[in-house]
Amino acid sequence: MKQIETNFLIYDLAKQGMKKTRVSMFKFIFTTVCLSSIFIAFYLLNVELRFNLDYLWSYTSIITMFDMQLVGLSITAVLGSYLAYQLSMPGQDEKVSFKVLNLVFYMIWLSLIVSISIFAYQEYLVGPDVHFSLHCVERALIGISVPIVLLAYFVRKGYVLKVYQTLILVSLTAFSFANFINLFVCPELSMQHILFSHYAVILPIILVLAIFVKLLKK
Amino acid sequence: MSIGLFTNSFFIAIMDDMKKKEDMKKEIYFKNLALQAQAGDEASYRELLLKIAEKLRPYLLKHTFNKDNAEDILQEVLLGIFKGLHTYNPRYSFFTWSFAICRYKMIDYIRKYQKISENEIKNDEYIETFAASNTKILDDDFNEDLQQALDNLPERQRQIVLMLKVNDYSVKEVAKELKISVANVKTTAHRAYKALRENLEKDS
Numbered sequence: 575m576k577q578i579e580t581n582f583l584i585y586d587l588a589k590q591g592m593k594k595t596r597v598s599m600f601k602f603i604f605t606t607v608c609l610s611s612i613f614i615a616f617y618l619l620n621v622e623l624r625f626n627l628d629y630l631w632s633y634t635s636i637i638t639m640f641d642m643q644l645v646g647l648s649i650t651a652v653l654g655s656y657l658a659y660q661l662s663m664p665g666q667d668e669k670v671s672f673k674v675l676n677l678v679f680y681m682i683w684l685s686l687i688v689s690i691s692i693f694a695y696q697e698y699l700v701g702p703d704v705h706f707s708l709h710c711v712e713r714a715l716i717g718i719s720v721p722i723v724l725l726a727y728f729v730r731k732g733y734v735l736k737v738y739q740t741l742i743l744v745s746l747t748a749f750s751f752a753n754f755i756n757l758f759v760c761p762e763l764s765m766q767h768i769l770f771s772h773y774a775v776i777l778p779i780i781l782v783l784a785i786f787v788k789l790l791k792k
Numbered sequence: 793m794s795i796g797l798f799t800n801s802f803f804i805a806i807m808d809d810m811k812k813k814e815d816m817k818k819e820i821y822f823k824n825l826a827l828q829a830q831a832g833d834e835a836s837y838r839e840l841l842l843k844i845a846e847k848l849r850p851y852l853l854k855h856t857f858n859k860d861n862a863e864d865i866l867q868e869v870l871l872g873i874f875k876g877l878h879t880y881n882p883r884y885s886f887f888t889w890s891f892a893i894c895r896y897k898m899i900d901y902i903r904k905y906q907k908i909s910e911n912e913i914k915n916d917e918y919i920e921t922f923a924a925s926n927t928k929i930l931d932d933d934f935n936e937d938l939q940q941a942l943d944n945l946p947e948r949q950r951q952i953v954l955m956l957k958v959n960d961y962s963v964k965e966v967a968k969e970l971k972i973s974v975a976n977v978k979t980t981a982h983r984a985y986k987a988l989r990e991n992l993e994k995d996s
Binding site for chain 1: 812827829830831832834835837841842845859860863864866867870871872874876877878879880881884888889890891892893896963973974975978
């Protein structure tokens with residue numbers, strides 16, 4: 575009986591089938607990266623940049639946390655867009671290349687957080703100086719808005735099976751774009767401030783999005 | 793002895809080669825069907841879904857040990873293939889692509905309904921409620937939980953369930969009445985039953 579039902583379903587689905595093309599990888603990544611970068615650049619042009627930017631740029635002989643964040647966020651922004659595209663196609667996440675790049679993505683994020691945490695802890699031992707700033711959170715939220723909408727739009731054009739994995743990846747990727755704003759605007763050098771005001775804010779964002787998706791799925 | 797071994801391995805190699813060629817042929821056949829289906833060809837779409845259902849059914853049966861569950865998952869997989877066919881890239885294997893959907897849907901199904909199946913055996917009254925065609929759902933002594941679960945359904949889902957189960961409409965009649973496709977009725981009803989099961993499970 576159920577098999578007959580399945581056959582009916584097949585005939586009905588075939589009738590409904592229509593031409594629908596997938597978004598190309600180039601279009602997905604190029605549009606996301608370009609539009610997000612343009613949005614962030616436009617935002618940065620309209621606000622006052624941090625006064626100590628020249629001082630940070632002048633450190634050419636040693637790698638500073640500023641450089642590390644700059645490189646790490648740039649890589650995760652592009653890599654995350656690529657991985658989000660792959661996750662929007664069933665079966666692609668089972669490829670070895672995807673697994674390796676996915677690992678690289680999370681390792682970069684982890685190394686960024688761990689190194690900032692270590693410096694923050696060292697600073698904390700000298701004296702607590704969190705300086706939690708809502709302005710930084712606000713900037714992060716503004717920065718995340720465009721990339722996350724773009725990524726969600728393109729991902730939804732595909733067919734996502736692993737919803738929560740995609741959600742975390744998309745959030746972190748969008749956050750990589752968003753953190754450029756704080757990197758160039760917030761003048762704070764305290765690692766405790768950077769950890770709590772620039773990075774910890776991603777956790778409630780992911781949580782809120784996960785609840786939203788859960789409600790949407792119901 | 794050594795000649796025997798040689799001929800044996802020779803035949804095994806030939807058989808392997810033939811099997812590989814056969815698999816390749818099947819792969820190309822499915823790829824072509826998928827490409828035509830992507831282009832909107834109804835016959836190819838139907839053939840693709842029928843053939844892939846034939847391929848997936850034994851796999852699902854093997855893993856679920858239950859014909860009805862296997863068919864339920866298969867229907868979910870077919871809907872998944874329908875929704876995501878445009879994401880299939882002909883550079884890769886169609887089997888890998890469809891099996892990825894199948895595996896995910898199977899795990900999802902097992903995770904969601906592991907407890908429900910136990911519950912269904914215990915609560916015979918729920919089974920009766922759905923099985924009997926002449927059941928009067930709005931009877932005074934009707935289980936409150938089921939009524940509540942029905943009330944919690946979205947309007948369209950509740951409407952379809954009531955038409956199918958209370959008014960004894962056929963799927964086609966419901967589709968005609970609501971001016972929607974038969975597939976739409978089936979998928980909405982399928983979702984409604986799932987939601988009902990989930991609600992009943994929560995209540996119990």
